[in-house]
Amino acid sequence: MGSITLRKVSKSFGATQVIPPLDLEINDGEFVVFVGPSGCGKSTLLRLIAGLEDVSSGMIEIDGADATLTPPAKRGLAMVFQSYALYPHMSVRRNIAFPLKMAGVDAKVAEEKVTAAASVLNLTDYLERKPGQLSGGQRQRVAIGRAIVREPKAFLFDEPLSNLDAALRVNMRLEISELHQDLATTMIYVTHDQVEAMTMADKIVVLRAGYIEQVGSPLELYNNPANRFVAGFIGSPKMNFIEGESAARHKAHAIGIRPEHCALSAEKVAGAWEGTVEVAEHLGSDTFFHIETADKGVLTVRAIGEFGLRHGDKCWITPDESRIHRFDEDGKTIG
Amino acid sequence: MATQHSRSAARFMISPAVILLLGWMLVPLIMTLYFSFLDYRPLRGIFDCCVGLENYSRFMGSSSFWDSVTTTLSMVGGILAITLVLGVLLSLLLDQPIWGQGIVRILVIAPFFVMPTVSALVWKNMFMNPVNGLLAYLWKFMGLQPIDWLSEMPLFSIIVIVSWQWLPFATLILLTAIQSLDSEQIEAAEMDGAGSLSRFVYIIMPHLARAITVVILIQTIFLLSIFAEIFVTTGGAFGTRTLTYLIYQRIIESQNIGLGSAGGIFAVILANILAIFLMRIVGKNLDA
Ligand SMILES: Nc1ncnc2c1ncn2[C@@H]1O[C@H](COP(=O)(O)OP(=O)(O)OP(=O)(O)O)[C@@H](O)[C@H]1O
Ligand SMILES: [Mg+2]
Numbered sequence: 001m002g003s004i005t006l007r008k009v010s011k012s013f014g015a016t017q018v019i020p021p022l023d024l025e026i027n028d029g030e031f032v033v034f035v036g037p038s039g040c041g042k043s044t045l046l047r048l049i050a051g052l053e054d055v056s057s058g059m060i061e062i063d064g065a066d067a068t069l070t071p072p073a074k075r076g077l078a079m080v081f082q083s084y085a086l087y088p089h090m091s092v093r094r095n096i097a098f099p100l101k102m103a104g105v106d107a108k109v110a111e112e113k114v115t116a117a118a119s120v121l122n123l124t125d126y127l128e129r130k131p132g133q134l135s136g137g138q139r140q141r142v143a144i145g146r147a148i149v150r151e152p153k154a155f156l157f158d159e160p161l162s163n164l165d166a167a168l169r170v171n172m173r174l175e176i177s178e179l180h181q182d183l184a185t186t187m188i189y190v191t192h193d194q195v196e197a198m199t200m201a202d203k204i205v206v207l208r209a210g211y212i213e214q215v216g217s218p219l220e221l222y223n224n225p226a227n228r229f230v231a232g233f234i235g236s237p238k239m240n241f242i243e244g245e246s247a248a249r250h251k252a253h254a255i256g257i258r259p260e261h262c263a264l265s266a267e268k269v270a271g272a273w274e275g276t277v278e279v280a281e282h283l284g285s286d287t288f289f290h291i292e293t294a295d296k297g298v299l300t301v302r303a304i305g306e307f308g309l310r311h312g313d314k315c316w317i318t319p320d321e322s323r324i325h326r327f328d329e330d331g332k333t334i335g
Numbered sequence: 336m337a338t339q340h341s342r343s344a345a346r347f348m349i350s351p352a353v354i355l356l357l358g359w360m361l362v363p364l365i366m367t368l369y370f371s372f373l374d375y376r377p378l379r380g381i382f383d384c385c386v387g388l389e390n391y392s393r394f395m396g397s398s399s400f401w402d403s404v405t406t407t408l409s410m411v412g413g414i415l416a417i418t419l420v421l422g423v424l425l426s427l428l429l430d431q432p433i434w435g436q437g438i439v440r441i442l443v444i445a446p447f448f449v450m451p452t453v454s455a456l457v458w459k460n461m462f463m464n465p466v467n468g469l470l471a472y473l474w475k476f477m478g479l480q481p482i483d484w485l486s487e488m489p490l491f492s493i494i495v496i497v498s499w500q501w502l503p504f505a506t507l508i509l510l511t512a513i514q515s516l517d518s519e520q521i522e523a524a525e526m527d528g529a530g531s532l533s534r535f536v537y538i539i540m541p542h543l544a545r546a547i548t549v550v551i552l553i554q555t556i557f558l559l560s561i562f563a564e565i566f567v568t569t570g571g572a573f574g575t576r577t578l579t580y581l582i583y584q585r586i587i588e589s590q591n592i593g594l595g596s597a598g599g600i601f602a603v604i605l606a607n608i609l610a611i612f613l614m615r616i617v618g619k620n621l622d623a
Contacts, residue, residue, distance in 0.1 A: 052522050073528040085523035089541040098537070099527035146527070 001063045002153035002186035003028045004049060009058035011044055011210075018044050019210040021058060026154075026188065026203075031180050033197040034190045035233065036207035042190040045207070046156050049188065050079050062153065073102075078147035079156040082163070084139045086131040086146075092118075093127040096145045103150070110149075117145040120179075137168045144179070154186035161196065173200060194234055198222070206230050228331035231256050237288055239325070240299045246273075252326035252334055259288065259302040261323035265316045266309060272316035275299065277309050291315060364603070371596035378590045390597035394585070400598075402574070403581040404605070410494060410577060411558045415551055417498040422505030422550070423543065427535075429506070430513045440510075447503040451563040458496045459485060459568050489573040496564055501557075505550045512546035513539065552613045559606050578602050 004026040011019040018041045026032050034042045047053045049060060051072035060068045067075050078099075086095050096117055100110040118124045121141040131139055140160060147155055157176070161169045177200050180187050191197055197204050198218045206213040206221065206229070214226040218234075225231035231239050239256045247255045265272065275291035278298065289301045289309060301317055309315055326334040371390050374383040394400060429440060446454065462468050463484035471481035484492040516539065524534045560579050569575045571584060582602060586595030 050526060052525070072522075072526045073530075077526070079523070079526050081519045081523060083517060083519050085517065085519035087520060087524075087538060087541075089544075090537075098524075098529075102524075102528035102530075102533060146523075150527070 001028055003063055004154060004186065004188075005061040005064075006049070007059040007061070009048060009060060010056050011041075011048055011053060012056045017056075017210070019048070022210070022212050024205065024212065024215070026186060029184045029186055031177075031187045031189065031200060031202045032205060033201035033203070034188065034205045034207055035192060035194055035197040036213075037233075038192055040207045041210040042192070042207055043158055044210075046079075046158055046188060046190050050077055050156050051075050052079075076150075076153040077156055078150050078152035078154075079158070080140075080143045080147050080160045082159045084131075084143040086139060086142055088131050091128050091130060092123060092134070092142050092145075095131065095142055096123075096149055099146060099150045113149045114145075117148045120148070120182075121145050121175075136164050137172060140164065140172060141175075144176070148179075148183070152185065154188060157187065157189040159190055159192070161191070162193075169196075176200065195236060198234065204234075206233060224333070225325065226333055228254065228256065228327045228333075231325055231327075231333070237300045237302070240296075241327075242296045242299075244295065246296060247326075250324060250326050253329045254327045254331075256325040256327065257319045257323060259300040261320040262299070262301045263318040263320070264289065264301050264303050264307065264309070265318065266313070267316070269316045269318055272318045273299070274314070274316055277311055277313045277315055279311065280307075280309060282306070289315070291317065293317075367596045367599045367603075369596075370592050371600050373593045373596075375592040375596075376590055377592065386593065390593045391601070394594055394597045394601065399576065399581060403576050403578045406490065406574060407559065407577040407579070410490065410497075410561065410575075411555055413491075413494040414498050414501060414558055415554055417494065418501045418505040418554065419547060419550065421498075421502055422509050423547075425502070425506045426509035426513050427539075429510050443506055444503045446500055449500070451497075451500060451561075452567055454500055455496050455564040455567045458492075458499070463492055485568050486573055489569045489575045493561075493564055493568060493575055496568070497558065497561060501554055504554070508546050508550050509543060512543050516542050548613075548616055551616075552610075555609060555613060556606070559602070559609070578605070 004024075006022060006024040008021040008023060009019065010017065010021040034045060036042055044053065048055055051067075051070060055068060058068075059066060062070075062075055062077075087098065090098065093114055096114045097110050100113060105113075114127075115124075118127055121144060123138065123141055123145060126134060126138060126142075131142065134142065143160070160176075161172050164172060173196060176187075176189075180200075189196075189200060201218055203215060204218055204221055205215050208229055214221060214230045216224075221230060221234045225234060228241065232241070235258055237259050239258050240262075241254050241256050243254045247253060268274075273293055273296060275293040275296075277289055278292050279290040281288040281290075285305065287303045287305070287307050289303065289307070291299050291301055293299055299317060328334055372385060372387065374381055374386045374389075425443065429436070429443065433439065449457075460468070462470050465471050465481050465483035468481075468484075470484065474481040482488070520538055520542075521534060524538050529537060561577060562579050562583065565571055565575055565577065565580050566583075571580045576584070578598070579602065582595050582598040585591050585598055589595075
């Protein structure tokens with residue numbers, strides 16, 4: 001069990017309201033990702049759920065029971081911190097066993113659970129080491145181990161991978177996803193990396209300045225963003241936004257087209273947008289072109305594989321008409 | 336910067352300071368060593384060379400010597416215990432966000448700036464005086480017989496006075512240590528179900544271990560040479576004669592410089608044994 005419901009939850013620090021009243025439903029077993037730019041209140045929201053901060057108003061329900069005033073230890077949630085927050089003077093074994101010890105679990109049972117968690121997380125060889133003698137990825141796993149042994153109703157992760165290098169991050173991302181498959185426990189995961197959000201989530205919650213901009217599955221958000229902010233935030237590289245005459249032709253204040261939904265041609269194509277290549281970024285599998293146009297600003301276009309265009313070359317862009325998103329003055333999507 | 340040239344220049348530049356410090360330290364030490372082998376009693380005009388180890392055997396042979404060593408150790412131990420226990424509690428308290436935090440912190444540090452002689456006199460006359468002292472009033476107010484602190488429990492009284500002076504030091508060091516504790520660790524422990532006592536035992540105390548060893552080391556070095564507080568309160572009477580005070584009495588009151596110097600050399604050895612012992616502990620703690 002692990003369903004969490006927020007009802008009109010808000011949070012203010014002094015006079016500044018960081019989270020305006022918001023409602024959110026997290027179902028049992030779901031992998032929910034909070035994304036948003038830095039300072040938008042993701043950590044604050046997670047800490048409210050964890051009970052590390054008191055809500056200013058509203059109600060938090062866990063498994064249908066009001067948990068607004070329940071202290072963190074009693075909520076049955078486990079948190080993995082960005083800094084891992086391992087206890088530096090305890091061995092890995094004692095770190096993982098700490099929540100069990102606090103819960104008064106029998107030493108033998110605790111030992112079995114620690115051993116089981118360690119083997120799941122490949123930590124068996126490191127059990128006697130101190131956290132200071134571990135690599136970043138191993139510390140991360142210890143932090144996760146400490147969370148697993150409690151068999152919580154839900155896991156809370158606050159940017160757990162942001163201190164790792166790119167390769168390790170991809171690895172750990174997979175491991176966490178696998179863990180979710182195995183445990184089928186609710187997980188709430190905070191990140192500002194939209195790739196992590198897209199790859200891991202069942203449900204993404206996009207936040208901006210404390211407001212929920214949109215909630216949905218990764219593909220829903222990708223295909224049908226509710227507004228310009230979500231459209232720009234989800235997807236990499238970023239969606240191109242074009243205002244002015246081309247937008248007016250689509251009866252919108254602005255239109256958006258993703259780099260992967262544009263066809264590029266080195267020869268003149270009727271009705272295509274003309275431009276000059278500024279920069280070509282070669283990734284091997286793809287090439288991203290930044291193309292200067294006369295009336296639409298700089299557009300990003302993705303071409304598959306190598307594409308023989310270089311700086312200064314003329315080119316023509318044909319957008320996929322069915323993939324054009326239209327936005328009104330307020331940035332809302334026009335349906 | 337660290338070229339051969341700049342390094343030798345640096346050595347040359349600091350040499351005056353090093354030579355001065357060495358001289359400062361070595362000259363008195365060698366003089367003490369030298370005197371400790373003489374029968375030197377200036378008031379009686381005695382200056383006999385080379386009495387061998389007689390001064391040492393006489394100094395250590397007297398019953399007051401072992402008494403003074405125990406007094407010294409129990410005084411240092413008592414002060415350490417009081418300053419550490421209260422220091423930990425006080426630093427925990429000062430770490431809480433309270434109104435007027437800045438002023439409270441300055442007030443807590445204040446005793447450290449009071450000269451030892453002054454603070455001992457203030458305690459002696461304003462607090463511990465059996466007739467006019469504040470404590471006497473307090474005792475009378477509670478209907479009890481006032482205590483003559485400095486003659487009834489002299490060692491304890493001196494421990495209290497010196498603890499009062501050194502508490503700010505311990506508090507300050509421990510406070511900075513507590514403030515350097517990652518708040519996420521405390522939060523993690525909170526989520527792991529640790530109550531405030533468990534958090535203190537399992538998270539805060541281990542974190543403070545290093546700071547505590549540093550406090551013990553530094554305080555021990557300074558406390559071994561307590562003098563002023565004893566001088567102005569009991570004058571070494573009633574079992575408050577520490578090693579330092581005994582040496583003082585031998586030299587000034589008995590005017591026996593040879594005997595006192597032998598005691599001085601023994602004090603140096605004792606301090607070094609303690610220091611090596613403590614450094615070991617600190618070193619072990621700092622490695623972890
Ligand atoms: N204790 C606090 N007191 C006052 N303001 C705070 C406090 N904690 C957070 N804030 C403010 O709340 C806002 C949201 O902070 P939060 O830490 O939730 O951001 P975030 O989305 O997690 O950002 P990041 O991605 O950088 O971690 C920020 O503007 C921050 O300045
Ligand atoms: Mg954050």
